[in-house]
Amino acid sequence: MWSVTHNDIEAIAIGAGILGTGGGGSPYLGQLRMQYLLKKGYSVNIISLDELADDARTCEVGWIGAPTVGIEKIWDGREPKWAVEALERYIGHPIDALLCSEIGGGNSIAPLEAGALTGKPVVDGDAMGRAFPEMQMSTHFIDGAPCNPSAMVDEKGNAIILDHLVDSFALEHFARPLCVQMGCVGMLALPLMSGAQVKKSSVRGTLTLAKQVGEAVLRARRTKEPMMEAVLSVTDGVELFAGKLTDVQRRTADGFARGEMTCEGLGTYRGETLRIAFQNENLVAWKNDTVVACVPDLICLLETETGEPITTEQLRYGLRVTILAIPCTDKFRTEAALKIVGPAAFGYPDVTYNPLPKQAGIGIE
Amino acid sequence: MRIGIDVGGTNTDAVLMDGRNVVGWAKSPTTKDVSSGITNVLTDLLKKTQAKPQDIAAVMLGTTHFTNAVVERKSLSKTAVVRIGLPATSALPPYIDWPEDLTAALGGIYYLVHGGYEFDGRPIAALNEDEIKGVASQIREQGIDCVAISSVFSPVNPDQEKRAAEIIAAEIPGVKISLSHEIGRIGLLERENAAAMNACLSHLAVKIVQSFRDALAGLGISAPFYISQNDGTLMSAEFVEKYPVLTFASGPTNSMRGAAFLSGLKDAVVVDIGGTTSDVGVLSQGFPREASVAVRIGGVRTNFRMPDVLSFGLGGGSHVKTEPLQVGPQSVGYEITTRALVFGGNDLTTTDIAVAAGMVEIGDKSRVAHLDKELVNHALTRMWEMIEISVDRMKTQAGGVPVILVGGGIILVGDSLNGVSELHRPEHASVANAIGAAIAQVGGEVDRIFSLDTTPRDKALEQAKEEAKGRVLSSGALPDTVEIVDVEEVPLAYLPGNATRIRVKAVGTLAVD
Known part of the structure; x- marks a missing residue:
């Protein structure tokens, strides 16, 4: 387990940019938001897959929407927490640990913010080890993670639960127009997975990897290696x-x-x-x-x-x-x-x- | 006749122009207070040209004063930022990505209030007038009289920013207010940053405008004067008091506009070689191409229109080191007239290389006769390569491009460069910046998101063009001369209703004389 520092965030943002392979959106605002949370005294712990209990409840936290809107309508900041809490209320159980959906690009930081605001640990891993444009392109979904139920929130506190959807295409079909109604920026919490499932399906250690990549770049800039x-x-x-x-x-x-x-x-x-x-x-x-x-x-x-x-x-x-x-x-x-x-x-x-x-x-x- | 002045970091340049003719020019060191440097150069110019103060119909001035104030954190006023956007935006408050010393210089005071718009114009929340009155009285009680107001999606709908300004103006007598939608573009933090920088320069702007006015009056020049903006158009003295931030980076812009004027080319790459650095920019339809990414000023990210300029460390005073061969980035700068070899100094500079190669006759060429021929050739190749690489980075397509050379350092360049189709060295190239300032055009711009489902594309474009033209006319342009110079349409990904961002820019010739 390790606790994320201000400098870690800078490194993770650079590493996530590189692992984004040209896409995934800019991690810059996420970096600013998370560094601001740390400055206000919040902290977040990263745990390895091995530290996760098999019966732990976990979910991914990530945002969907238009990047052009994201740079204008800045978040309230509590959306990642609200998304997790909405899902917890619906299932009637607390969620124990949080996951990253996509280490490449902007969604590398959202789970860290959720972790800082809820006090829950974030698992060191993700469902891609890179960035991809569509939801089903995920090691979790490829392994059969459920797309029900899921929670989606906006900056006003509107929270919507999606359940009983027939498949992940239906999820995409319903989530897009909802996101538009939310002003084109929405925060999603899904899919619910057990610790055992996560250990089987997640790409291990990618938060650490993003940090190492970023640190390598920062060090090379400093030492000119x-x-x-x-x-x-x-x-x-x-x-x-x-x-x-x-x-x-x-x-x-x-x-x-x-x-x-x-x-x-x-x-x-x-x-x-x-x-x-x-x-x-x-x-x-x-x-x-x-x-x-x-x-x-x-x-x-x-x-x-x-x-x-x-x-x-x-x-x-x-x-x-x-x-x-x-x-x-x-x-x-x-x-x-x-x-x-x-x-x-x-x-x-x-x-x-x-x-x-x-x-x-x-x-x- | 009119006078163009460019206040640069090292020199203040001035030209006297009669229509399209350059009647004369003068150069003088920039002084700390700026205005006495202007007085010096104008005195010299009037003497050289025998022009009388009453013959001058207008004075156009480009200045780095406001950029320097921010970079040096000097003469900045305490500024409160009022952001209209709750319940959105609290994740990142104003000043979040500023260097601490600059935040401290402005006081770092901000307020978040309810309101703002969604991308399609729906309100995020209604404006709460009592809330704004409360904020205004808190600002007044702290003795702050500079305020920047930003609102989410104000480029789509500026109404809430304008209403908040009315309320605050009623509560704080004499307050100076900067509205973000008048300065920046979509991208809340960057636009708000630009508005806050503008606000903190409010008092300095009044002072500077007055000192320019006094300098001109002292010489008996009673003509109106204008200040260059960074898009190559002019603003009136009254306007610069409200929008000083729009002067940022007007120096490179003036050089490029001057290069276009002198060469007659509208589409070309401009290389301005100074004493310490060179700037490369691109002319498109006679105006500088704008930077498309956030530009940092004094360490702060901003997104208002700025010329896309690539600077690199080559100038007439750049040091040349021999083992191994290295050109710049260190430079003797303005001390070139004492430190370069040809001027009796001990530093080998790029100018010495040019003299040794027989490209130009400056100073005492016998003092560089001993230089090894191979070294001279290698150094020249290196210098030209530096220019070639920078030109290549700035051009947008493969193949040769026309290049216009301006600035005092063009003596360093030979007859041709790789990747360049034609090399232009227009007459008066060393004062292209002051000539650029003297080109009397005014502009207007519209940047907004239209929903093409509710407004047909033709109608949206027409509306944007008319609005841009209206802005040019209200800036004092001759109606017959107003034309649209740039139209940009960007369909927004993931947005419904066929949302498209339309940006239109119009310019016209200023009614002088």
Whole structure:
């Protein structure tokens, strides 16, 4: 068990940005909110999966909505707590520990805020080990976690319970318009899981990993040691490429920002080209027309000089970037999971997923 | 005739212009009080050009005064921030992401009250007028007379900000109020930050405007004067008293506008090479491209319109170290006339390299005759590479782009650069910034979210354009000259009702003479 500090939050926000693989939203406001809670005297403890009792009740806490609204209508701050409490009232039992749904991007911090405000510990893990655009792309749901019941709240204190929904598609169907009525920012608490289920389904240690990645970046900035080596040493990833963005094509399709970018090599990569297709997150990378990485493995763009993660909205001609590939969780590498998170699920049926080699003990479990 | 002045960190530049002609120019060191530097340079300019004070129809001034006040935390007024947004927004109160010393300089006082709007214009809560009256009396009792008001989604609907301003103005005699929707864009914290910075400069703005007025009067110039904004348009002296924050980063903007004017190009990359640093910006339709990400000023994130500028450490006074070869970022700065080798000093600078290479004749070239030819060539290549990389980072597409060189340091550049299709060195390039200030245009902008389900797209665009034009006219433009220079539509992800953010900008020529 460890207690989160002000500096941990800064590191987690940077690490979560990198693990967001171009999507997941900015963790910046979350970082500010959580650091403000710590300043006001709140604290939150992170426990490992092993410290969780098999019969413990847990739930994920995370927000849904439009990022453009999120930067304007700032939260009351108590929404994560209200969501958990609404669910507790409905089931008539206290929830013992909280979970992160998506370590990549903005939702890495919401469970920490919930933990600080409720006094409940947060489990060191999540349901993706990265960021993904849709709810079903989760190790919890792939393992059959229930989508009933769930609670959704807004900043005014409105709380709504969803129950008896036929499946996760119905959940998406009902939650979206509710979120709009809430002013396009809503906080969700779901799914309810036992400690035993969590131990089986969660990606272990990803809060710690995000912190280590962020600390590596911060240390490299301070000591001027090679930035990418520092990141790779904790993620078990490989450097795919370094160069300059020379082309970015975008289109909006089905509410998602899709597109493709081209990067021309610099330094040892001079004369080579890397292409990446994205849909909010980076999906497939081709080096000189050969696939070198694809989902569910992580394709991360970092600004070469600063190590700052680059989101797909920030892509523009001339950016100097280094592209890393990081092996994803083994839980996404099964045949069943690949149907939901593999290249075909994102519209690339011709791309074959060749898992990046990984070694035990470092990186994403 | 009119005069353009640019008060930079090192020099104050002035030009006298008659229509499109540059009649003459002068340069003088910037002084601590700014206004005596202006008096010096104008005295010199009038003497050189033999112009009479009564011939001057208008004076246009670009100044770094307000930026410096924030950066140095000097002459800032205690400011209360009133945010209208409860029950939303309490997770992050005003001043949350400010450096502590700057918060302290402003007093760090804030109030959250009920109200604000949703993205579609529904109220989050009704405005509670008694609550605001109560806040106003607390502000008055603390002796604070600068107030910034922000409200959630005020760019969509400014009514609550305006109403709150009326209530506060009635409670606090002489209060200076800054409204966030008049300054910033969507993004509550950044917009509120800009409004608070504007508010804390309120008293300084009145003082500075008066000192400029006095400086001009002292020289017998009774013409009206205008201040440059960071989008390349002008504001009246009365306007700058209300919106000093809009002068931030007007220096690079003036250089770019001057470069466009001198070269006749409307779409190009501008490289302004000074004594210590160079700024690279992009002209689009004759105006600087705006930064799309939050810009930090004095350590505070803001999101109001600012030119997109990339600065790097190359200037005419940059140190050149030989083993290993390194150019800048250290510079001898304004001491170049004593410290550079060609001026009898002991520091090897980029100017010495240019003289040694025979690109320019400045100072005593025999003092650099001993420099190794290979070293000179390597240093030149390095300097040009620094420019090439920065130009490449700023351009938005592959292929060569036209580049306009301005500023005193353009002597460092040879006949061509990689990635550049044409290299322009317009006449009077060393005072492009003052010329940019003298270009008499005024502007107006609208930035709002429209629901295209309730308002058809054509109608929404028309409405936004008319409003922007109306703003230009009310700033004193000649009606025939008003045109729309920029229209941007951004469909908002995840929002229903076909919500689209529309941003329209119009400009017109100021009625001078």
